[in-house]
Amino acid sequence: MRPRLPSLSALRAFEAAARLKSFKLAAEALSVSPTAISHQIRALEDSLSCALFVRQTRKVDLSPEGELLYAATKEGFDCIAAGIERLRTRQRSTVTLSATPAFTTKWLVPRMAAFQEAHPEIDLHIHASNQAVDLYSGAVDLAIRYGLGSYHDLLATRLLQDHFAPVASKQLHIRQLSDLNLHPLIHFNWHSPPPAHLTWAGWLQNAGISNLDSTAGIRYSEESHAIQAALAGQGVALLSLELVREEIAMGLLEAPLTPVVEGLAYHLIRPALKQAAAAVTIVEEWLIQAAGTHPKENSGLHQ
Known part of the structure; x- marks a missing residue:
């Protein structure tokens, strides 16, 4: 039969006093009074019939x-x-989310602290x-x-509808279409063929501009680099307004020219043929809420 032990609170008080060599510490x-510590240890000494401290x-x-x-x-x-x-540790869950570098840098990273606070x-x-x-690997x-949101054997929930327009630093003072002749155009490489209207050639055609070389200017391999170039005042970039929303709100960038053209959409994708774990569902719901959208789910299942 296990012998009767002293109270846990008394043992805790003793361990802290012994470790710190001080009743006060x-x-x-x-978070108790020194008197409480003293009483706990005195009661422990009485129960053990010996002095524990000199x-x-x-x-x-x-x-x-x-x-x-x-x-x-x-x-x-x-x-x-x-x-x-x-x-x-056993109760913690790990969820892996894939996104483009530009979306990760400009949209996900600023929101990660809020996610960690909500779901530690x-x-x-x-x-x-x-x-x-x-996603099945x-x-x-x-x-x-x-x-477009149509993916084979996947479920797609639209998070954000994108729009594009010329974006530049306020320091360039872009006010009218003719101002585009005064500054380099900034380009970035798409990693798949873009819709024609989301290129400088397509946008200039929509704007009715025919006297500007749509291929000239500065070209970057990554969209995030083009954003940084616009912030640095290197020229005018045709950018996703969703990805530079914060910089525009802060007055670092502006999009003063029209037309503003509709881009594609950012979709949250998960397997349609696989049951989502509870933690995955939590991340999915949090992203939808953070995007301020209501789920608009399209099944990519092929019967």
Whole structure:
């Protein structure tokens, strides 16, 4: 039969005082009064019929009996703490989300602190790539893709409808279409053929401009680099207004020219033939809420 143990609160008070060599510091660590610590330890000594501390004017030292009990309580509390940490680790979930580097940098990263605060039990891993991933491989749980929203064997929920327009630093003072002749055009490489109206050639045609070389200017391999170039005042870029929403709101960039043309849409993608884990569903619902949209789900299942 297991012997009756002293109260856990008394043992906790003793362990803190023994570790810190001070009743006062132990009281601060446990958020109680020094008097409470003293009473707990005195009751523990009475129950064990021995002195656990050698009390001095400004400090306390452990007695031989106290040294023996401290070794046992320290090991016990360390073991409890390790067990609780293992339990917490087992309860955590990991979700991997794939998105383009530009969307990751400009939309996801600024929102990650809010996600972690709302769901500290989920470790969200971001896979930034322009390449489409296989959502049935098990390596990635969700993806955000830019397109029309029709994907084979996948469910697509539209997050954001995109729009494009010429964007420039306010320092360039772009006010009318003729101002485009005064600054370089900034281009970026799409990783799949873009709709014609989302290129400078298509936009200039829609704007009725025929005297400007749509191929001239500065070209970057990544969309995020084109955004940085516009911020640096290097020229005028035809950009996703969704990705530069914050910079426009802060007055760092402006989109003063029309037409504003509709782009494609960002869709949240998950497997249609695979049951989503609870943590994946939580991430999915949080992203939809963060985007401020209502689910508009299209099944890519082919019968």
